[in-house]
Amino acid sequence: MRIFLVNGDPREECETFRENFEALHGFLALRGHSVKSLHLKDKNIAACVGCFSCWLQNPGICIFKDDHVSFLQSLLWAEVTIFISPLIMGFPSALLKNAIDRFIPNALPYIELDEEGECRHPMRYDKNPLMALLYEPEEDTDEEDLQIITTAFERFARNAHTRLLFTLPLGKENFEEVHHALEHL
Amino acid sequence: MLLNIFNGSPRGKRSNSAILTRAFAKGFCDSRTFPGNRFEEFFLADPEDFEKAPEAFFKESTALLAFPIYVDAMPGITKKFIEALEPYKGRCEFMRTLFLVQTGFPEETHTRPMKNYLLKLGRRLGAPLPALSAWEAVKEPGTGGRNCFNVTRISDASMRKRGNWMKRFSPLSPGLGGFPLYGYASYSPWQIIFSGIGN
Numbered sequence: 566m567r568i569f570l571v572n573g574d575p576r577e578e579c580e581t582f583r584e585n586f587e588a589l590h591g592f593l594a595l596r597g598h599s600v601k602s603l604h605l606k607d608k609n610i611a612a613c614v615g616c617f618s619c620w621l622q623n624p625g626i627c628i629f630k631d632d633h634v635s636f637l638q639s640l641l642w643a644e645v646t647i648f649i650s651p652l653i654m655g656f657p658s659a660l661l662k663n664a665i666d667r668f669i670p671n672a673l674p675y676i677e678l679d680e681e682g683e684c685r686h687p688m689r690y691d692k693n694p695l696m697a698l699l700y701e702p703e704e705d706t707d708e709e710d711l712q713i714i715t716t717a718f719e720r721f722a723r724n725a726h727t728r729l730l731f732t733l734p735l736g737k738e739n740f741e742e743v744h745h746a747l748e749h750l
Numbered sequence: 751m752l753l754n755i756f757n758g759s760p761r762g763k764r765s766n767s768a769i770l771t772r773a774f775a776k777g778f779c780d781s782r783t784f785p786g787n788r789f790e791e792f793f794l795a796d797p798e799d800f801e802k803a804p805e806a807f808f809k810e811s812t813a814l815l816a817f818p819i820y821v822d823a824m825p826g827i828t829k830k831f832i833e834a835l836e837p838y839k840g841r842c843e844f845m846r847t848l849f850l851v852q853t854g855f856p857e858e859t860h861t862r863p864m865k866n867y868l869l870k871l872g873r874r875l876g877a878p879l880p881a882l883s884a885w886e887a888v889k890e891p892g893t894g895g896r897n898c899f900n901v902t903r904i905s906d907a908s909m910r911k912r913g914n915w916m917k918r919f920s921p922l923s924p925g926l927g928g929f930p931l932y933g934y935a936s937y938s939p940w941q942i943i944f945s946g947i948g949n
Contacts, residue, residue, distance in 0.1 A: 659827070
């Protein structure tokens with residue numbers, strides 16, 4: 566299976582996070598998956614300015630010519646995309662959110678009704694990957710926080726015409742569970 | 751009383767959020783009834799404003815954080831600002847926080863996950879509020895549908911009304927407890943979420 570791992574950790578020095586991330590990459594590759602990783606911190610990715618050029622001027626192409634192209638291409642390549650980020654003030658990082666904000670070139674500006682009669686944008690391309698979220702909790706992370714971030718990412722997945730597979734803490738003890746979820750789609 | 755507006759839209763001064771908050775501020779600072787009210791605005795998309803914003807946030811005031819929904823949550827720049835408020839976690843008991851969230855979609859369902867996040871954020875910052883604070887969904891089509899790129903005049907008038915209504919409550923007013931809690935309206939492209947002392 567083609568799996569895209571997105572590292573949204575903004576911290577300069579956090580060995581544990583990076584180690585866990587690399588370990589997950591290795592673990593999935595060892596299980597026979599084809600894995601791509603993107604470390605957002607090392608990339609040059611401008612913030613979306615809401616100009617809608619990618620919808621109205623040059624359809625599907627952002628005005629910023631930077632490293633974000635590989636993010637969009639990898640989303641189209643992957644069968645599953647796993648967003649991996651520490652929680653900061655109860656939500657995944659701004660670094661990750663910046664990359665997600667610039668997802669919209671892959672969507673169309675039109676609005677259609679989905680099967681439940683709710684408005685959403687049609688997608689520009691046939692298919693988006695299944696999505697999942699791995700987080701590093703904060704000291705005060707509680708059930709409510711997890712419910713909130715899960716709902717937000719479920720909404721993102723739903724509006725990208727796909728679904729969220731799981732929300733789990735990032736850690737070696739959960740690798741088998743991640744693998745299991747990928748094997749039983 | 752000071753109304754501190756933090757505009758989290760990547761479009762900054764040209765944003766629909768700014769149109770809504772300016773109308774809100776106009777109502778809030780209506781000098782006929784409350785001559786002492788004034789407002790300040792920070793555009794987080796402007797690097798200079800962004801730098802000053804976290805410190806400016808932490809003072810006795812009503813702070814209004816306004817942003818559009820970008821891919822089902824707050825824009826990256828808004829999240830970056832919230833991250834910069836981390837030092838003030840649990841210490842904002844002397845202020846009131848308001849949030850304004852808007853989208854181009856006509857339904858309120860797109861903003862609902864953020865409503866829950868922001869209520870929690872209010873508590874995180876130390877505004878003591880119960881499980882549900884007063885929350886108002888305005889039941890009129892505004893930024894949604896065909897007016898996707900322009901906030902309508904109707905919104906302007908109704909924002910002013912909301913601002914006017916809000917200004918009656920000082921940051922330490924116990925009066926906020928009495929606000930009605932509306933059900934989820936099928937048409938409410940933007941909403942204001944209140945939190946703070948007295949709720």
